[in-house]
Amino acid sequence: MKTTARAAALVATAALGAVAGAATYAKIDDGSTTTVVRPAAASSATTSTAAVTTSDLSVNQIYRGARDGVVEIIVTSQQGVGGQSQAQGSGWVYDSDGHVITNQHVVDNASSIKIRFANGRSYSATLVGSDASTDLAVLKVAAPSALKPLTVGDSSQLEVGDGVVAIGSPFGLPETVTTGIVSALHREMTSPNNFTIANSIQTDAAINHGNSGGPLLNMHGQVIGVNSQIESDSGGNDGVGFAIPSGTVRNIASQILSTGTAKHAYLGVALGDSASPTGAQIAQVNADTPAAKAGLQAGDVVTAVGGKTVPSGDALRAAVEAHSPGDTLDLTIVRNGNTKHVTVKLATRPGA
Secondary structure, eight states: OOOOOSSSOOOOOOOOOOSSSSSSSEESSSSOOEOOOOOOOOOOSOOOOOOOSSOOOOHHHHHHHGGGGGEEEEEEETTTTTEEEEEEEEEEEOBBTEEEEEHHHHHHOOOOEEEETTTTOOEEEEEEEEEEEEEEEEEEOGGGGOOOOOOOOOOOOOOOOOEEEEEEGGOOOTEEEEEEEEEEEEEEOOTTOOEEEEEEEEEEEOOOOOOOOOOEEEEOOOOEEEEEEESSSSSOOOOOOEEEEHHHHHHHHHHHHSSSSSEEEEEOOEEEHHHTTEEEEEEETTTHHHHEEEEOOOEEEEEEETTTESSHHHHHHHHHHHHHHTTEEEEEEEEEEEEEEEEOOOEOTOOO
């Protein structure tokens, strides 16, 4: 089994589940579980947005432009009676209000959080909110002179082969820069509460223990992902890392900054792909869910949502995720060769 080992005293912790696929993948910061990956409004303060850039920057230019906005996160947690443990990860400044983005698994169960900036100064931080379903968290730090928000790019514009740069604190070594390419797109990771993180970015940029929560930047110096997991037999970098796309980051950060939490729409099915007819095949309907209440059955193939073709299970998951709890969907399904329409009212994802 491919897992990562807990390293010394400064290692962030995580928990991931598994989905069907061909290879086993492990979290950046803890080998206690594994996952399998298969193809497949913001703050009122100033938030950097993607600027139009006509030419690529050098790795050094990207580093110099981003280094002051990348931070090391040190978390203290209670361990047993009177005991404490420390964990370490990475993060980056999201806006001029002092909001910092990192992984949920980095700050999970934290009793105190400190943020160390590139100038060596450390500040206490508070947790604004976190979302285990996407493994993202938003922190707040009062350090006005140290805040250098990074520019957030558009992950949907990425193409396989595009250059990328990762900056973080692997093994507690701050301001470490690695570079590589987008190795693949539309991968799936499993989140700490066992839901799918869709459209994840695969990269061969070196990512190791402590890189969790740090930015993955494109060659214009814009954040297009948050580093979260690696594939590894040894527990170190084997050249296959995964990042949460910036489109997901914007959505979740906006919700957390508005309400302190993030909500996800929930259908309540296990999905696969169907070749004939083409669509999303329902492998299982969970009890007492919107799918069960609407009469969906295992074996049904969903071919369209609201009249828009659904070519795969991934496409149906994305369609559900694009809606809010309480929204109503019109599903076109094929059951035993017959086509019918089913109306489903989405609920809130458990644990979200």
